[in-house]
Amino acid sequence: MALLHVKDLSKQYDKGKQVLSNINMEIFEGEFVSIIGPSGAGKSTFLRCINRMIDISDGELHFDGTDVMSLNKSNLRKHRTKIGMIFQHYNLVSRLTVIENVLHGRFGYKSTLQGVLGIFTEEEKVEAFRLLEKLGMGEHAYKRCDQLSGGQKQRVGIARALIQSPKLILCDEPIASLDPNSSKVIMDHLKSISKEMNITCIVNLHQVDVAKKYSDRVIGLNGGQVVFDGTSKELTSESIHEIYGSEAGDLIME
Ligand code: ADP
Numbered sequence: 651m652a653l654l655h656v657k658d659l660s661k662q663y664d665k666g667k668q669v670l671s672n673i674n675m676e677i678f679e680g681e682f683v684s685i686i687g688p689s690g691a692g693k694s695t696f697l698r699c700i701n702r703m704i705d706i707s708d709g710e711l712h713f714d715g716t717d718v719m720s721l722n723k724s725n726l727r728k729h730r731t732k733i734g735m736i737f738q739h740y741n742l743v744s745r746l747t748v749i750e751n752v753l754h755g756r757f758g759y760k761s762t763l764q765g766v767l768g769i770f771t772e773e774e775k776v777e778a779f780r781l782l783e784k785l786g787m788g789e790h791a792y793k794r795c796d797q798l799s800g801g802q803k804q805r806v807g808i809a810r811a812l813i814q815s816p817k818l819i820l821c822d823e824p825i826a827s828l829d830p831n832s833s834k835v836i837m838d839h840l841k842s843i844s845k846e847m848n849i850t851c852i853v854n855l856h857q858v859d860v861a862k863k864y865s866d867r868v869i870g871l872n873g874g875q876v877v878f879d880g881t882s883k884e885l886t887s888e889s890i891h892e893i894y895g896s897e898a899g900d901l902i903m904e
Contacts, residue, residue, distance in 0.1 A: 734811025801832025
């Protein structure tokens, strides 16, 4: 069974224009999927529908056997614990330490009071350190996040997502603010997370070459519609043209 099953999904904001139209797809456990497409294609909107940060206007969205649109408030909270998020601008609390930011990933499992008081178990703290070590960030655990480079901040973001024990990680332009070396480090980590831990990754990307290199599967969006869904190998210069239209010229590296 697919981990994520999307059927005829459409989205419009405030009765405005259709931003996503009749999206259909199944995404499986452990798959590494990139979503590419021009700016405004609806990539970010699609990710926000999956963890129901926004509601879809039409269609169906099933995740891990659950109808996402039918969830009440407490079940929605549970749903979100299964989905980690990685953002372009990291979304860390800069005045807090690395380890505190990682532990924030456990908030979804806590009562409001535990969360406010920052009460975490010994196991959670040990796990936070283990994840930081795994990501090469162990020595920075007590630094304030505003002392880190962009690449280091993103590794904290990954640790914060992993400590949720997610089944799916959604990454919205995870390397758009990073230099090529840091981008490689981040993409290598995401790839090994999906392969070694069998966590599904859906990654919105601007860089077609990166999508091609790392993904099991690439989905191309244009004007809110899926115009390509295939393996990296199947992503030819013709398909890139179809996805990007007139912007494609700059993106094809052959
Ligand atoms: P992408 O991530 O591919 O750049 P987005 O999902 O951000 O695309 O945006 C798709 C379209 O939806 C754009 O036309 C954008 O202006 C519009 N849009 C995005 N967020 C909102 C919002 N909160 N309210 C109204 N329109 C929005």
